[in-house]
Amino acid sequence: MRLPRISLRWKLALVALLLLALPWAGYEYVREMERFLLDGQEQALLATARAIATALHDRPGLMAPRVEREADPRVRAEQELAGLAARRGESAEPANPDAAKPGAAKPDPASPDAASPPAGAAPRPPSIIARESSPRDEPREIADILRGVQHTTSRVWVVSRDLRVLALAGTLRRPEGEEDEGWAHRVLGELFPRPSENFDDTIGYDALANGREIAAALRGVPDVGLRGTPDAKAVVITAAHPVWSGDEVAGAVVAEETTNSILTARSRALERLLVVTLAVFAVAAGVLIWLATGISSRIRRLRDEAETAIDARGRLAHVVTAQRSGDEIGDLSRSFSALLGKLGQYNAYLEGLASRMSHELRTPIAVVRSSLENLKLSPTAEEARVYIGRAEDGLRRLGTILTRMSEATRLEQGLSSLERERFDLAAVVRGSVDGYRLAYPDRRFELHLPGVPVPVSGSADLAAQLLDKLVANAADFTASGDPILVRLDAAGGAARLRVENKGPLLPETMRAKLFEAMVSVRGERADKPGAEPHLGLGLYIARVIAEYHGGGMAAENLASGDGVAVTASFRVAPEKAAATTR
């Protein structure tokens, strides 16, 4: 199965995505903080309620229900509450059933706020209730006590046991626009909206009648709880503390605050969290990608070097340079380097083997040869001469094999020190074919040359040697009388020398391997008795020479299906003045 190719860089970038878990962790932390703050706010509110309640303990007179006067702050408070409700178009449910008198349902027009709220927004409730109440009035006293909280963002009210609101102070709303939000908010404000100060802050009848906290307080147990505003735009924390009169509960102090400050803090924290995580993510991802790029470029360099270390002929072209860094990639490149070095030594050993072997074999052959020749010089029987002749014949063939074996190696060694010269390939081919007509009198040669010289940089002798190999090969496979076609043409910076002959086709499987050393496609047929020993080195030598001249070899069966064409290509040398050809 082939896996999709994902580069190391992208894999590490994907890993960097794990950093995106950071905002989640941060979000969890912010929520924890929010819970903690809420708890704190609840406790603070309860403390406020307790403090106020303390001031009201054991003052039964203060808590007595008095509903006679219209100007009574309690009534006005009730009116305020009712009015708030009415203005928001809610059902005219009285804030307090006991206070639902005719005339009291009308809202008090006095709303002494300088800054008029926007249309549709609720008017601000009076910050101080019963300012102009007559002195020495009990609710007025309560109001005085409550005045202490008017500058806070909490709303404090006092209810009697019969759930009548005796006094009310403060507001749930916070002053607006006091803070300058940073650029992050302007960008991310849509994501993290600040809680609205524009909410319904009436105290619903439900809140009074069913409020768990108030009920608990009236039973004598301080309690804190959360409720939503009627329009569900904000959440209000309600803390209720009983007011004791002796052993019995005379009423309750209720302190309320919205959670808006916490929500604001939360959304600000989230905002910062997002900005910080994005920044951290960007930096971390950048660093990771940089690191990955470094690593993968080193690995790629190593890969490229490893791929080019072995050339097309399967020989070691160069040894991978060992990277100097001490990490695993450095180790890998060093092992590669060492490995290829050893491989190179082994290759050199193998390549040298043929020529070394031929050297080694030369000595015993010399022993045999000199012995035979000494034998010939001494008087021997006629019968013995026959065997000596046969032995010499075998020895001659053995010698030829040895020479051939070292020929390729010697050629390759020679190439590196050979001086290149410019020569006309067309002239070499013409001369060579003239020679072949003499050397192979029973073969017919057809020669096609371009009209112009074909300048090639290299060695004319080697080019002739290459053509020798091709023609010798073609002649071996051609029946006498059939023409051998030699064609040279030059086009597009390359000269192509093509030798065609009729004869047996190449097996498909051998086409690619034909130009490798020690590969031969000759069957029994070609090995006529007395023929020169064949090692499959001819075409290999041809390839070495073609590659030396910047070209290569190709072999194909003729389209007509009755022969083979072998093509050697040469790089044409650019025109140069004063080219010397020999």
Next chain:
Amino acid sequence: MAKRIAIVEDDAAIRANYAEAVKKHGYEVSAYARRAEAMSAFRARLPDLAVIDIGLGDEPDGGFALCRDLRALAPALPIIFLTARDSDFDVVSGLRLGADDYLTKDVSLPHLMARISALFRRIDALREPKVADEALERGPLRLDARRFTASWKERPVELTLTEFWMVHTLAKFPGHVKDRDALMRDANLVVDDGTITSHIKRIRRKFAAVDPAFDQIDTVYGMGYRWKA
């Protein structure tokens, strides 16, 4: 008095065979297996000709060292390298050290004997007062087949026996193409095509050292070489 030939060869069988063959041709022979052994013998008494193998026992280049020492001892002594090593590098090294010829062990005994006698002839010819020699003149080229000396435009060209024979073969019939087989036969060589090519190259270089404009040897691709008429 019979000429004395020293054979330095580490392979006992070859040494014995060559020694016997040389003896049959009427020479006196002393054979050695090691460099030190040969050198001490040479110090005691110089041979008339030395045939040296390059690899001697555990000294891969012992023959080269021996040749150098012997050449220092006797500047005019003919020395032939007879070795299994046939790379151009070894040939050039051997000839630079002052050997008169370099043969591979492919050479047959008759060929070897031909070379030995040719070298003796050269020595003898150089010792004799100048007589009517077997000179071959082709324009500025002058070959003395008795002394095996060559000169171009009156300046001597130092050729080995092999090279001399090749030039002689080419120059004998100017304009005729001599193929590689003919060159090998006439030079008593058994080598592959590549070696002939490098011999021709060396010959060209030697003539070019005397006359940079030398361009007398033509390569006829596919056939061989030709001395320009």
